[in-house]
Amino acid sequence: MMGRGVAEQGWRKGPWTPEEDKLLSEYVSENGEGRWSSVSRFSGLSRSGKSCRLRWVNYLRPGLKRSQITPQEEGIIIELHALWGNKWSTIARYLPGRTDNEIKNYWRTHFKQKDKSSQKQDQRKAQILKPEMQQHQQQLESGDMKMENTIDDHFKMNEAEMFHNLEDQCWSAMSQDAASWADFVVEDCYGLWGGLWNLDDHPQG
DNA sequence: AATTAGTACAACCGCCAAGTC
DNA sequence: AGACTTGGCGGTTGTACTAAT
Numbered sequence: 001m002m003g004r005g006v007a008e009q010g011w012r013k014g015p016w017t018p019e020e021d022k023l024l025s026e027y028v029s030e031n032g033e034g035r036w037s038s039v040s041r042f043s044g045l046s047r048s049g050k051s052c053r054l055r056w057v058n059y060l061r062p063g064l065k066r067s068q069i070t071p072q073e074e075g076i077i078i079e080l081h082a083l084w085g086n087k088w089s090t091i092a093r094y095l096p097g098r099t100d101n102e103i104k105n106y107w108r109t110h111f112k113q114k115d116k117s118s119q120k121q122d123q124r125k126a127q128i129l130k131p132e133m134q135q136h137q138q139q140l141e142s143g144d145m146k147m148e149n150t151i152d153d154h155f156k157m158n159e160a161e162m163f164h165n166l167e168d169q170c171w172s173a174m175s176q177d178a179a180s181w182a183d184f185v186v187e188d189c190y191g192l193w194g195g196l197w198n199l200d201d202h203p204q205g
Numbered sequence: 206a207a208t209t210a211g212t213a214c215a216a217c218c219g220c221c222a223a224g225t226c
Numbered sequence: 227a228g229a230c231t232t233g234g235c236g237g238t239t240g241t242a243c244t245a246a247t
Contacts, residue, residue: 015215015241037232053233054216089235104236105214 012046016055020045024052025060058099065097069106077103078111 012020027043033056036049045052058064069077073095080091088100088107095103 013217034233049232050218050234051216057234058215086236100235101215108237109212109214 010046011040011048011051013051016059020047021055021060024055028056028060058101063097064099069098069102073098074106074110077107081107081111 016024023043023045024039024047027039027045031038031042036053039045039049039052040047047055076095077091080094084090086104088104092098092100092103
C-alpha cells in the first residue's frame, strides 16, 4: 500500500506549523478539496496526503466553530450516539461546524467514564432502537421502503418522543447561532426528520 | 512550590471500500 | 479480474494545559 515510496519520502509528522497551514490553505483555495496525494507535489509541503486531508478537515476548513460544545449540541450528541453508536462522522453531519474528531474527543472525555446510571439509560435507549434500526436496514436493502408500517407502536412512541426532544434542541441551538444553522436546516434537518432511516448511507458533499 | 491526576485536543495508525488502471 | 491507489472512518496515542493534593 501507498506504493509511491512513502517511507523513502520521509513525510513530516507531528504538529503543524503556521507556515505549513498557510501552504495547505493556499493549495486548497487554488485547487479545491480532494487530490490530497498531490498536495506535497504542488504545495511544497512534506506531508502525506492523509495528513493534509486531516489537517484541512479538522482544523483549517472554513466554517469550523472551534468554540466549546454547547449544552444543546451535547444533547444532540448524546441522542445521536444512543441511536448510532460511534458513528462519529454521521453524527458530525448534524452538528454544523463540528468535526467527527471533535465529537469523538468530546464523547471520550465527557461520557466514556460517566456514571453508570446514565450510561445504562443510553444503552437502554439504544437497545430499544437498535433492533428496529436493523429491521429497517434489512428492509431497505431488500427494497421495501414502507418502513413506517412495520414499526411497532412501542417503538413509534419512543421515536416520536426522542425526536421531538432532539428537534427542540436543534432549534434551540439554532437560535444561538442562526447563520451557521441556516444551511443545516435547509440541507440536512429535513433529511433528519423526514428521512431519518436513510441517514447512514447517504454521504454528503 | 512540586508533583500527580484529570482534561482537552491534535495527530497518527490501521483498516476498509471505492475507484482506477 | 485483480492489483494498486486513494480517501474516509474509528480507534488510539501523545502532549499541553489545568486543577487538586
